Amino acid sequence: MTTFHQLSAVRLDGKHVSMADYAGKLVLVVNTASHCGFTPQYTGLEALYKKYAVEGLVVLGFPCNQFGKQEPGGPDEIAQTCRINYGVSFPIFEKVEVNGTATHPVFRYLKNQLPGVLGGRIMWNFTKFLIGRDGKPLKRFAPFTPPEKMEATILAALEI
Numbered sequence: 001m002t003t004f005h006q007l008s009a010v011r012l013d014g015k016h017v018s019m020a021d022y023a024g025k026l027v028l029v030v031n032t033a034s035h036c037g038f039t040p041q042y043t044g045l046e047a048l049y050k051k052y053a054v055e056g057l058v059v060l061g062f063p064c065n066q067f068g069k070q071e072p073g074g075p076d077e078i079a080q081t082c083r084i085n086y087g088v089s090f091p092i093f094e095k096v097e098v099n100g101t102a103t104h105p106v107f108r109y110l111k112n113q114l115p116g117v118l119g120g121r122i123m124w125n126f127t128k129f130l131i132g133r134d135g136k137p138l139k140r141f142a143p144f145t146p147p148e149k150m151e152a153t154i155l156a157a158l159e160i
Contacts, residue, residue, distance in 0.1 A: 004135040006020070007109060012093060014094075019106070019135075022058055022131075023133075025058045026055075026056050026130070027057075027059075027060060027131040028057065028058070028154070029129045029131065030061050030062065031062050032126060033064060033065070033126070034077070034082070035072070036070040036126065038144070039070075039086075041126050042061075042085075045061070046087055046089065048151065056158060057154060059091075061088070062095075063092065063096070064096055064125060066098060067125050075095075079092065114129060123143060124143040127140070130157060
């Protein structure tokens with residue numbers, strides 16, 4: 001059986017990254033979009049990342065253009081939106097698909113482990129998955145759940 005730490009993805013800068021690099025970390029995987037009503041959540045995600053990175057939290061952003069074509073740009077435009085407009089310093093990966101036959105393996109795995117309201121589908125941009133330090137998926141958060149509402153769950157998982 002595949003585990004989260006056996007998966008990999010390509011960062012926006014083209015670097016191939018194994019999820020095993022995050023073993024021992026609490027990981028928050030988010031499908032993102034630069035032109036979405038939820039895009040301001042980047043600010044809250046960055047705040048959580050900065051606040052708890054020293055405790056072992058890492059946020060991983062995966063841009064997706066499947067919902068309302070709200071991530072139409074290429075890597076440079078995505079990077080500009082994330083870093084310049086929202087001050088994002090956590091890792092951002094290449095644009096992926098989260099539903100359908102071309103679903104990225106990270107999301108195929110997470111949806112299988114933590115099905116949501118739509119079962120094996122993701123509802124919209126900014127669906128969030130919390131993965132424990134051991135690589136076990138812990139909780140799925142809906143797009144409309146703001147990052148600050150996830151803090152208690154993150155604190156409990158960090159055991160601080």
